[in-house]
Amino acid sequence: GAVVSQHPSWVICKSGTSVKIECRSLDFQATTMFWYRQFPKQSLMLMATSNEGSKATYEQGVEKDKFLINHASLTLSTLTVTSAHPEDSSFYICSARTVVVNDEQFFGPGTRLTVL
């Protein structure tokens, strides 16, 4: 099946710093990637949709200036959390959509961000 990787798998940073998370589709091209956030013991919430070569589409309530998304190629999307604060601590998961089988979305393993 299609494989999606994320890097790093976990990161701890100081408040005020920026953190970049990479999402890669390893064996397929993904024109669309999605970024989700999951707080402890809660569900996944869609943050934004990332389309290769165009600006990301953000969900209501998600600050586009704080969560910068770049989808520079068909296999890579990045999420940068700018000036991170403790309330940004969460599990960030990306997914890549393939239309090959049932429009399935393949998820990355997630990145656990802890902001001190």
Add this chain to the structure above:
Amino acid sequence: AQKITQTQPGMFVQEKEAVTLDCTYDTSDPSYGLFWYKQPSSGEMIFLIYQGSYDQQNATEGRYSLNFQKARKSANLVISASQLGDSAMYFCAMREDYSGGGADGLTFGKGTHLIIQP
């Protein structure tokens, strides 16, 4: 109103028994897709099964089957012959093809924590 409702926050099931995880959904789109994912403690999201709104037959994937009742807007997951390794969080999700947010991004339910007991 919630788009995806999972009414069972937690379930305990004896090993080898069948288990049904409930999911109801709310959409006015004529075309949509329903998904079930398993999330073990490691956090990864594992795709289990998919049902398209126009699919005539219930989806099946090995021990997983989806009981799709379109008129009732329900998409329950059935796991047959449960195993200890099935213990995890299970999320029901929906993709709305016309009005869904984020151009096909998924809307998730709150999940059901399934624990299989030996």
